[in-house]
Amino acid sequence: MALQERVILVDPDARGRTNIKGMLSQAEYLVIGEAEDGITALKMIRDRQPDLVLAEASLPGVNGLDLARIVHDDRLAPVILMSGVFGREMMARVREVRAAGFLPKPVDEVSLLTVVEVALAHYAEVMDLERKVMKLKEELDTRKVVERAKGILMSQLGLTEAEAFRRIQKQSMNRRLSMRAVAEAIILAHNV
Numbered sequence: 228m229a230l231q232e233r234v235i236l237v238d239p240d241a242r243g244r245t246n247i248k249g250m251l252s253q254a255e256y257l258v259i260g261e262a263e264d265g266i267t268a269l270k271m272i273r274d275r276q277p278d279l280v281l282a283e284a285s286l287p288g289v290n291g292l293d294l295a296r297i298v299h300d301d302r303l304a305p306v307i308l309m310s311g312v313f314g315r316e317m318m319a320r321v322r323e324v325r326a327a328g329f330l331p332k333p334v335d336e337v338s339l340l341t342v343v344e345v346a347l348a349h350y351a352e353v354m355d356l357e358r359k360v361m362k363l364k365e366e367l368d369t370r371k372v373v374e375r376a377k378g379i380l381m382s383q384l385g386l387t388e389a390e391a392f393r394r395i396q397k398q399s400m401n402r403r404l405s406m407r408a409v410a411e412a413i414i415l416a417h418n419v
Contacts, residue, residue: 231257232347235275237268237282237291238309243332247281250336256343265289269297277304279347281330284310284317296324302357305350307342309334369407376410379417 234256238244241263248258259275262268266288272280280298284291295306305327310317313331321329327346330338373395380391395413399406 232278233257233259234279235260235277237262239263265294280304280306284308292324295326299325305346373410376413
């Protein structure tokens with residue numbers, strides 16, 4: 228059995244939460260928490276780490292827009308905002324806080340499930356791209372450190388670039404350290 232996506236619902240309207248929870252449960256999503264206000268929701272999101280947050284834009288305390296911004300900035304989960312107010316200004320604010328989607332109220336099942344599926348797929352894609360960017364950045368940083376260490380070995384020991392690289396590589400294998408760690412040690416020793 229596939230894992231169910233875990234959802235937190237945030238809406239001061241208990242009847243609305245019950246209706247949305249029923250639609251989500253029917254579609255095999257797992258509602259792991261419900262909150263009536265932004266502060267409670269934020270604590271619950273941090274504690275329970277849901278896959279998705281559905282939040283009313285107008286919440287007491289921390290409003291849904293601010294909640295969406297915080298959750299997005301901290302990379303906690305995608306947030307779909309809901310509101311009975313719809314228009315250019317609302318959509319501009321939804322985009323500004325980087326919400327994963329918007330549902331006009333009253334929420335119907337087709338719209339809910341469509342927006343949820345798209346938001347989850349988009350968020351997974353964005354997280355994957357962010358991981359790839361971090362990996363590429365790490366590889367580039369490692370390459371810069373190794374290049375600097377090679378330059379030190381070439382100037383201090385009169386080695387060719389290939390010989391300097393091979394020496395770093397050999398030390399890496401012999402000491403079971405990454406090439407970056409060996410290169411950083413060479414740079415550190417040179418600066419002492």
